[in-house]
Amino acid sequence: MSNCGDCKTKILREDRSKLKCCGCHKYFHSNCARVSSEEVKVINDKKTAWKCLDCDERNLSIADGGQSSNKNIGDKDGPSTVSTIAELREDMQGKLANIVKNVQEFNAALETLENVVKDCEEVQRRVDVVEVRVTEAEKALLLDTLEIHGVLASVSPRDAGEKLVLAANILQAATGIAVHVNDIDECFIVKNKSGNKKQNGRSSAAKIVGDIWVVKMTTRRMRHQLLSAAREMVRERDDKTLLCAIDDWQNINDFRVRLLERLSPATRTLLAMAREFAAKNNWAFVWIRDGRILMKKTKEDGVIHLSSSQELLKLQ
Numbered sequence: 001m002s003n004c005g006d007c008k009t010k011i012l013r014e015d016r017s018k019l020k021c022c023g024c025h026k027y028f029h030s031n032c033a034r035v036s037s038e039e040v041k042v043i044n045d046k047k048t049a050w051k052c053l054d055c056d057e058r059n060l061s062i063a064d065g066g067q068s069s070n071k072n073i074g075d076k077d078g079p080s081t082v083s084t085i086a087e088l089r090e091d092m093q094g095k096l097a098n099i100v101k102n103v104q105e106f107n108a109a110l111e112t113l114e115n116v117v118k119d120c121e122e123v124q125r126r127v128d129v130v131e132v133r134v135t136e137a138e139k140a141l142l143l144d145t146l147e148i149h150g151v152l153a154s155v156s157p158r159d160a161g162e163k164l165v166l167a168a169n170i171l172q173a174a175t176g177i178a179v180h181v182n183d184i185d186e187c188f189i190v191k192n193k194s195g196n197k198k199q200n201g202r203s204s205a206a207k208i209v210g211d212i213w214v215v216k217m218t219t220r221r222m223r224h225q226l227l228s229a230a231r232e233m234v235r236e237r238d239d240k241t242l243l244c245a246i247d248d249w250q251n252i253n254d255f256r257v258r259l260l261e262r263l264s265p266a267t268r269t270l271l272a273m274a275r276e277f278a279a280k281n282n283w284a285f286v287w288i289r290d291g292r293i294l295m296k297k298t299k300e301d302g303v304i305h306l307s308s309s310q311e312l313l314k315l316q
Helices: 039-046 083-140 160-175 220-237 265-281 310-313
Strands: 145-151 184-190 211-218 242-244 257-262 285-289 292-296 304-306
Touching: 039 211, 083 242, 083 265, 145 160, 145 220, 145 292, 160 184, 160 220, 160 242, 160 257, 211 220, 220 257, 265 285, 265 292
Parallel strands: none
Antiparallel strands: 145 211, 145 257, 184 211, 242 257, 285 292, 292 304
16 A cells, blocks of 8 residues: 555555556556546556656656657557647647637628728719719700601701791691790701601501601790690690691691600600509509609509609619
8 A cells, every 4th residue: 555646645555546657656646647547547558657747747658668758648659648639739729810810801801891882882872963963954954955756857958047947837837836936046857767757647646757856945935835735735636646737848748746855865764764664563654744754653642753763763
């Protein structure tokens, strides 16, 4: 019977968990020596040399056949158990440090991305504001201008002065409102690229073909009167076209025209989007007034003024 070299208590002879140091030759409880029961079994079964903490600073050292103190238990070619644990701990700490670093980099990248998204949203908001302002400015410039669709190519003025006279005659013949050449500021003709087919003056269902005359009036009031008269005649006759007869002009037959507002490219694009939306979503009414696009889903619903494509998306 011996005393433990660490706690100084007795160690029974039949205690299978005791260890004997090959350096100081003292006996130790396995718990006092900080050696697991599995390691004690390996040491005792293989009769491997073992040194206590005082004799070996590495805590646990196993030498094969009592010759070496740097061999791992049960592994003649590997490092010591303590070294292996230390290496694993160091490797885990390194990996943990890399994970922390990657998380920090990811958070930094995520923050940068969020800032970019905010910047993009702000830029889009400013673009939308500018787009609306430009559209409104274009509308204002066109509030004194209208279009005459369906003018025959044979109505061909010889000079600018005669063009103004013809434009005044066409507007007066179509609406019944007296129009003088002085009411027109300027006029230009957009030729029909598909060619001018012969119109049937008696057929209101015939598709309007012909050139487009863009007429800029001297006042918005005159333009408003002409468009209002045209709309009233269309409602009364249930016919979108107006009969136009020009007396004493190169024996030209009567032809049918439509009077429409002159729209900016942005408004024209938005109007096409609105009509497509209305067709897909069963909106009954889409129309133009003074460059503004107006919509109603049913007769009972209120009128919606559409000023941008973003507003159209909100209606879905």
